[in-house]
Amino acid sequence: xxxxxxxxxxxxxxxxxxxxxxxxxxxxxxxxxxxxxxxxxxxxxxxxxxxxxxxxxxxxxxxxxxxxxxxxxxxxxxxxxxxxxxxxxxxxxxxxxxxxxxxxxxxxxxxxxxxxxxxxxxxxxxxxxxxxxxxxxxxxxxxxxxxxxxxxxxxxxxxxxxxxxxxxxxxxxxxxxxxxxxxxxxx
Numbered sequence: 637x638x639x640x641x642x643x644x645x646x647x648x649x650x651x652x653x654x655x656x657x658x659x660x661x662x663x664x665x666x667x668x669x670x671x672x673x674x675x676x677x678x679x680x681x682x683x684x685x686x687x688x689x690x691x692x693x694x695x696x697x698x699x700x701x702x703x704x705x706x707x708x709x710x711x712x713x714x715x716x717x718x719x720x721x722x723x724x725x726x727x728x729x730x731x732x733x734x735x736x737x738x739x740x741x742x743x744x745x746x747x748x749x750x751x752x753x754x755x756x757x758x759x760x761x762x763x764x765x766x767x768x769x770x771x772x773x774x775x776x777x778x779x780x781x782x783x784x785x786x787x788x789x790x791x792x793x794x795x796x797x798x799x800x801x802x803x804x805x806x807x808x809x810x811x812x813x814x815x816x817x818x819x820x821x822x823x
Contacts, residue, residue, distance in 0.1 A: 667820025681807035766803025
């Protein structure tokens, strides 16, 4: 039993030294993204059961990430989108809170970033009697440029969303692509 405690203590000590030796690097990233989601087709379930068009819409995002490895970040995000149905001109809003991961290569000021996201979201519209909740997931890729503590990235995101409720409609789902310009600060 004492041997296990010694091994665990040594591992904790080594991990602590490793984390403390990297204090000079900027490990935290906070930023803002603004973008565009092109027009798309959305499935609306019972009782409507139809595919309908949504106009192009703006997307806003704030995010935080932590550099966990030299070129890998893990973080979280909050995203808002406000869209309009093409056929009825009714508005719908989407709020999403989730986790994201991002890798970059090469270790240079100009680099390529590749990652993904997984979130929980809520969608509501005036014409629905209840908000829908569900998942949102996908990938992101794009170039980035970093200088000193600041960075800017252009990410193309592609993903899938599926929302359900016990009200009307009972489900909404769609695939989407969006383009986000992200500005961030490393500290």
